[in-house]
Amino acid sequence: MKILVPVKRVLDYNLKPRVKADGSGVDLANVKLSMNPFDEIAVEEAIRLKEKGVATEIVAVSIGEAKSQETLRTALAMGADRAILVTHDGVAEPLAVAKLLKAIVDEEQPGLVILGKQAIDDDSNQTGQMLAALLGWAQGTFASKVEVEGETVNVTREVDGGLETVALKLPAIVTTDLRLNEPRYASLPNIMKAKSKPLAQKTPADYGVDMTPRIETLNVSEPPKRQAGIKVGSVDELVDKLKALGVA
Amino acid sequence: MKTLVLVEHDNATLKDATLPVVTAAAKLGEVHLLVAGKGCAAVAEQATKIAGVGKVHLADDAALEHQLPENIAPLIVDLMGHHDAFLAPATTTGKNIAPRVAALLDVMQLSDIISVDGPDTFTRPIYAGNAIAQVKTSDTKLVITVRGTAFEKAASEGGSASVEAVSGASDAGSARFVSAEVAASERPELTSAKIIVSGGRGVGSGENYKALIEPLADKLGAAVGASRAAVDAGFVPNDYQVGQTGKIVAPEVYVAVGISGAIQHLAGMKDSKTIIAINKDEDAPIFQVADIGLVGDLFQIVPELTSKL
Numbered sequence: 001m002k003i004l005v006p007v008k009r010v011l012d013y014n015l016k017p018r019v020k021a022d023g024s025g026v027d028l029a030n031v032k033l034s035m036n037p038f039d040e041i042a043v044e045e046a047i048r049l050k051e052k053g054v055a056t057e058i059v060a061v062s063i064g065e066a067k068s069q070e071t072l073r074t075a076l077a078m079g080a081d082r083a084i085l086v087t088h089d090g091v092a093e094p095l096a097v098a099k100l101l102k103a104i105v106d107e108e109q110p111g112l113v114i115l116g117k118q119a120i121d122d123d124s125n126q127t128g129q130m131l132a133a134l135l136g137w138a139q140g141t142f143a144s145k146v147e148v149e150g151e152t153v154n155v156t157r158e159v160d161g162g163l164e165t166v167a168l169k170l171p172a173i174v175t176t177d178l179r180l181n182e183p184r185y186a187s188l189p190n191i192m193k194a195k196s197k198p199l200a201q202k203t204p205a206d207y208g209v210d211m212t213p214r215i216e217t218l219n220v221s222e223p224p225k226r227q228a229g230i231k232v233g234s235v236d237e238l239v240d241k242l243k244a245l246g247v248a
Numbered sequence: 249m250k251t252l253v254l255v256e257h258d259n260a261t262l263k264d265a266t267l268p269v270v271t272a273a274a275k276l277g278e279v280h281l282l283v284a285g286k287g288c289a290a291v292a293e294q295a296t297k298i299a300g301v302g303k304v305h306l307a308d309d310a311a312l313e314h315q316l317p318e319n320i321a322p323l324i325v326d327l328m329g330h331h332d333a334f335l336a337p338a339t340t341t342g343k344n345i346a347p348r349v350a351a352l353l354d355v356m357q358l359s360d361i362i363s364v365d366g367p368d369t370f371t372r373p374i375y376a377g378n379a380i381a382q383v384k385t386s387d388t389k390l391v392i393t394v395r396g397t398a399f400e401k402a403a404s405e406g407g408s409a410s411v412e413a414v415s416g417a418s419d420a421g422s423a424r425f426v427s428a429e430v431a432a433s434e435r436p437e438l439t440s441a442k443i444i445v446s447g448g449r450g451v452g453s454g455e456n457y458k459a460l461i462e463p464l465a466d467k468l469g470a471a472v473g474a475s476r477a478a479v480d481a482g483f484v485p486n487d488y489q490v491g492q493t494g495k496i497v498a499p500e501v502y503v504a505v506g507i508s509g510a511i512q513h514l515a516g517m518k519d520s521k522t523i524i525a526i527n528k529d530e531d532a533p534i535f536q537v538a539d540i541g542l543v544g545d546l547f548q549i550v551p552e553l554t555s556k557l
């Protein structure tokens with residue numbers, strides 16, 4: 001079985017986003033961009049399925065500016081077999097990304113597509129579900145456990161009340177939650193090897209997908225800042241404060 | 249504009265998460281509700297009483313028992329033939345279903361809105377709430393998920409809507425519910441609690457969490473929460489997690505114990521009215537957002553605090 005893993009290049013999760021002074025967005029110039037953490041987990045899960053003999057090939061896909069190649073090379077260094085870059089400058093909304101991914105799925109015929117549950121830049125949490133809808137496939141979102149058994153994948157999902165397990169007919173869509181696994185670091189030899197793994201370059205036009213955004217961003221601003229408050233010196237003082245708040 | 253709101257429920261009771269969504273929908277126009285489930289007539293009955301609701305659509309079918317998006321989404325798409333906007337709470341159920349509906353309608357979803365600024369204009373947080381974007385959609389049908397803490401709850405009494413049965417649900421046959429492990433707790437629910445006590449990695453272990461955090465929460469009548477580090481370390485189950493990728497909460501009082509205040513954690517609780525932090529590191533980032541801080545060892549402070557309340 002082939003596994004497709006879409007990976008997105010985003011502001012590194014350790015960095016604090018800075019809003020541009022003109023209100024047009026978040027400043028991404030000269031800052032570290034890395035693979036979306038949930039997508040690292042997706043790549044890792046695909047590799048583990050390959051190591052178990054369930055998967056035979058892992059194809060990483062990214063949609064974005066030319067530099068997204070670096071993100072794909074990271075996926076290749078972790079253990080993906082080949083990569084597809086759909087170059088697109090400017091906004092790529094989840095619906096357009098899902099349409100591109102559908103076209104790639106039609107070509108590649110994977111048995112499983114594993115995506116991140118959300119990208120930590122826009123926090124949309126949509127792409128996997130949209131892709132599942134466009135393909136008419138079942139979806140196992142927010143996965144903390146994935147087990148393939150024959151023609152079925154059992155997915156344990158992190159839901160608000162606790163955990164839920166669903167059995168999905170393959171092919172299917174899985175989106176990763178944080179506790180699915182701990183992604184490996186690529187070793188230096190594997191980083192070197194990744195440089196010669198195949199990376200195909202495409203454009204949205206190759207797949208006939210219209211990238212025109214449906215949503216226009218009018219402005220982006222800083223959230224209201226919270227002021228640091230006071231420090232109290234003892235538990236007694238804290239108890240007094242709690243009483244003043246009416247909670248004790 | 250005619251809106252359709254997805255009711256969150258467990259086939260027996262209507263969940264509070266529905267109520268802020270009704271408030272958001274009312275800003276757009278007429279509010280209809282959808283109760284989809286199995287044996288859920290009692291939920292529809294509760295839904296008719298919500299203030300401001302015009303009609304309750306009740307889809308009662310075995311295929312809908314577990315809110316599988318594969319089965320519910322086509323039903324919603326049908327109903328969207330005569331509604332202009334679909335709104336769901338930004339809960340794991342809403343987030344599972346709404347994008348599937350959006351893709352089938354060929355529209356972009358507006359995720360996790362925190363205000364309605366016009367019939368096509370909304371505000372939503374991005375980058376874990378470190379930036380706020382005002383966005384305008386060109387789609388003619390709207391699909392929206394709503395952040396519950398950003399809107400007042402609609403009154404759960406006072407309405408008198410009619411119920412209309414919806415038929416045509418079917419099992420897509422691609423997904424099957426297997427099991428659920430739902431944490432049963434006597435404590436208030438995290439996302440609707442007035443007071444929350446959360447423990448982080450500093451608490452050290454599950455035993456310590458039980459011995460320190462829970463008694464303090466019980467004294468305050470509070471819900472209990474945790475940082476991702478505490479969940480990952482196995483102190484508490486995953487549904488305790490507060491943050492960008494856990495639950496978003498905004499209680500009257502949030503007490504953070506042994507939590508450093510990483511941006512991903514702050515994303516889930518920084519709209520709390522009063523934040524209280526207990527941490528031994530006086531430079532911990534949590535103190536930059538805390539209204540009241542106490543620097544010191546939680547193993548001394550928390551038991552003393554619990555006994556003095």
Ligand SMILES: Cc1cc2nc3c(=O)[nH]c(=O)nc-3n(C[C@H](O)[C@H](O)[C@H](O)COP(=O)(O)OP(=O)(O)OC[C@H]3O[C@@H](n4cnc5c(N)ncnc54)[C@H](O)[C@@H]3O)c2cc1C
Pocket residue numbers: 006007008009024025026036038039061062063064065089090091092093094097114115116117118119120121122123124125126127128217220374381
């Ligand atoms: C104010 C603002 C300004 C923006 N400016 C730009 C810009 O200048 N340039 C730009 O490129 N984008 C820009 N975007 C981002 C663009 O809109 C997002 O790529 C799009 O909204 C996708 O949302 P998401 O990643 O949160 O989707 P989610 O649904 O949260 O993503 C879930 C998963 O889908 C997969 N996925 C999503 N996107 C991709 C992708 N591109 N390639 C591969 N896999 C993917 C990943 O597995 C990911 O984990 C901007 C967004 C905003 C709000």
Ligand SMILES: Cc1cc2nc3c(=O)[nH]c(=O)nc-3n(C[C@H](O)[C@H](O)[C@H](O)COP(=O)(O)OP(=O)(O)OC[C@H]3O[C@@H](n4cnc5c(N)ncnc54)[C@H](O)[C@@H]3O)c2cc1C
Pocket residue numbers: 013037038120178447448449450451474475476477478489490491492493494495505506507508509510511512513516526527528529532544545546547
């Ligand atoms: C993609 C992504 C998503 C994430 N989502 C979330 C999320 O939703 N929620 C979340 O919480 N995190 C999330 N994180 C993780 C986040 O970055 C932090 O790692 C996490 O919040 C740290 O938890 P903590 O504060 O409990 O632990 P630490 O950062 O280790 O802090 C422990 C604190 O306890 C204090 N302490 C230790 N001992 C004592 C003592 N005896 N008395 C008093 N104080 C003491 C220390 O001074 C320290 O400040 C996410 C990370 C990523 C990459």
